Amino acid sequence: MGKVSFGLAVAVSCAVASTGIAAVLVVRRVRRRRRWNRVLAVLKEFEEACSTSVGRLRQVVDAMAVEMHAGLASEGGSKLKMLLSFVQNLPTGNEKGIFYALDIGGTYFRVLRVQLGDKRSAVVECDVERQPIPQELMTSTSEDLFDFITSSLKQFIEKEGGGSELLPGRRRDLGLTFSFPVKQTSVSSGHLIKWTKGFRIKDLVGKDVAECLQQAINKKGLNVRVSTLVNDAVGTLTLGHYHDPDTVAGVIIGTGTNACYLERTDAIIKCQGLLRTSGVMAINMEWGNFWSAHLPRTSYDMDLDVDSPNPNDQGFEKMISGMYLGEIARRVIFRMAQESDFFGPVSPRLSVPFTLTTPLMSAMHEDESGDLREVTRILDHALGIPNVPLKVRRLLVKVCDIVTRRAARLAAAGIVGILKKIGRDGSGGVTSGKTRGSGDSKIRRTVVAIEGALYTNYRSFREYLNEALDEILGEDISQHVTLQVTEDGSGVGAALLAACHSSNSVDK
Numbered sequence: 001m002g003k004v005s006f007g008l009a010v011a012v013s014c015a016v017a018s019t020g021i022a023a024v025l026v027v028r029r030v031r032r033r034r035r036w037n038r039v040l041a042v043l044k045e046f047e048e049a050c051s052t053s054v055g056r057l058r059q060v061v062d063a064m065a066v067e068m069h070a071g072l073a074s075e076g077g078s079k080l081k082m083l084l085s086f087v088q089n090l091p092t093g094n095e096k097g098i099f100y101a102l103d104i105g106g107t108y109f110r111v112l113r114v115q116l117g118d119k120r121s122a123v124v125e126c127d128v129e130r131q132p133i134p135q136e137l138m139t140s141t142s143e144d145l146f147d148f149i150t151s152s153l154k155q156f157i158e159k160e161g162g163g164s165e166l167l168p169g170r171r172r173d174l175g176l177t178f179s180f181p182v183k184q185t186s187v188s189s190g191h192l193i194k195w196t197k198g199f200r201i202k203d204l205v206g207k208d209v210a211e212c213l214q215q216a217i218n219k220k221g222l223n224v225r226v227s228t229l230v231n232d233a234v235g236t237l238t239l240g241h242y243h244d245p246d247t248v249a250g251v252i253i254g255t256g257t258n259a260c261y262l263e264r265t266d267a268i269i270k271c272q273g274l275l276r277t278s279g280v281m282a283i284n285m286e287w288g289n290f291w292s293a294h295l296p297r298t299s300y301d302m303d304l305d306v307d308s309p310n311p312n313d314q315g316f317e318k319m320i321s322g323m324y325l326g327e328i329a330r331r332v333i334f335r336m337a338q339e340s341d342f343f344g345p346v347s348p349r350l351s352v353p354f355t356l357t358t359p360l361m362s363a364m365h366e367d368e369s370g371d372l373r374e375v376t377r378i379l380d381h382a383l384g385i386p387n388v389p390l391k392v393r394r395l396l397v398k399v400c401d402i403v404t405r406r407a408a409r410l411a412a413a414g415i416v417g418i419l420k421k422i423g424r425d426g427s428g429g430v431t432s433g434k435t436r437g438s439g440d441s442k443i444r445r446t447v448v449a450i451e452g453a454l455y456t457n458y459r460s461f462r463e464y465l466n467e468a469l470d471e472i473l474g475e476d477i478s479q480h481v482t483l484q485v486t487e488d489g490s491g492v493g494a495a496l497l498a499a500c501h502s503s504n505s506v507d508k
């Protein structure tokens with residue numbers, strides 16, 4: 001009896017215990033599922049907010065064309081500055097000699113020496129030296145920046161081999177590519193309006209950038225004349241046009257983003273009377289600052305903007321360019337980590353802005369291994385999150401995809417906006433802010449020169465951009481539009497323009 005009741009008691013308590021364990025497991029599973037659903041909800045909400053249907057892209061196209069018009073009509077008429085470049089004569093192909101360029105504007109700084117032959121597109125030789133801009137220089141003084149740049153230029157010139165000696169009385173001509181918003185007063189002078197892309201050298205704002213460089217060059221005793229000051233988008237357009245005269249625009253999608261295009265001078269209303277009324281001029285749009293209510297903006301974009309050194313500025317750039325894409329993805333992943341314990345306790349590194357750079361994000365996105373090995377490595381090494389399950393890693397790749405796809409499609413809409421403004425999108429162009437009826441313009445071969453690591457090195461970005469261009473324009477029109485990658489166009493283009501405006505006219 002004693003034995004029986006003891007056995008019964010054991011059996012009952014075992015049953016109770018296992019029911020208890022099962023109940024705990026069920027509760028845990030339910031909690032896990034809830035947390036997983038919350039993560040999925042974060043993703044879904046983000047994806048919906050980033051939607052770029054072709055209808056929405058067309059609204060962005062129209063807004064871009066209208067804002068371009070407003071920016072040309074009056075100073076401050078639009079967030080698009082539509083800055084004059086004073087580049088009216090593009091290289092003809094007859095330029096000859098050795099010309100230099102300094103290219104400042106992103107993560108890297110370049111010195112170039114370009115030898116031009118006398119046939120079209122005859123860049124005989126091009127030496128480029130590239131080095132990262134030390135982080136501290138980006139927020140230092142203009143004296144430190146120009147001292148660093150001219151020291152590199154001096155070393156570059158001193159290393160040159162034979163053949164580049166100067167004839168007596170001659171100076172080396174140099175084109176300065178300065179990839180920030182500059183209000184030009186001529187092709188070789190202009191004042192910095194503001195900094196972008198994390199640069200903040202206060203004492204240079206409002207100053208003539210070319211003059212500051214010239215002074216620093218003189219101080220170093222170099223026999224060099226700054227003959228042109230250009231934006232990188234203008235340099236890219238110049239090289240593109242040098243290779244192919246059907247080139248009408250230059251686009252940069254790198255650390256920052258921008259575009260420039262050839263505009264009829266009589267359409268630049270804000271300068272009527274000041275410019276010759278016939279001919280064209282390259283207009284630096286500064287499209288990074290474009291804004292429209294049609295842009296698919298998320299709460300992550302808003303937070304990023306508020307936390308940036310330039311809130312309310314460069315809204316388009318903050319959705320498109322290499323400086324920001326990784327950071328948008330990091331913010332979404334951080335939110336997911338807060339919503340669930342799939343990543344373990346929230347990694348302190350994940351909460352640090354800009355720890356997920358765009359190159360890392362693109363490496364995660366383009367990880368083709370079945371078990372997403374690269375994603376595992378980046379999560380562990382860069383973000384301090386080890387042991388993330390495969391299904392969660394897949395979700396993170398999806399985040400990268402959403403961020404990249406939106407950026408590329410918006411860039412495509414921007415390009416079509418330019419084509420619309422100049423009547424190359426098949427719709428007849430924009431006059432006085434209104435779209436003319438379609439069918440009154442012939443479709444001409446149109447080339448857009450394009451540069452920047454996001455487009456050239458990031459396959460998915462490139463494919464999404466090209467695909468969106470086809471979708472927006474339709475096949476009939478898009479077959480006439482070519483995006484042509486130029487190499488070092490921002491710098492080589494500046495050297496070409498230095499050749500056009502050389503003081504050593506005999507060399508031309």
Ligand code: BGC
Nearest residue numbers: 179180181196252256257258
């Ligand atoms: C600058 C532009 C530049 C672009 C690409 C933007 O942040 O404002 O002037 O062309 O970056 O480098």
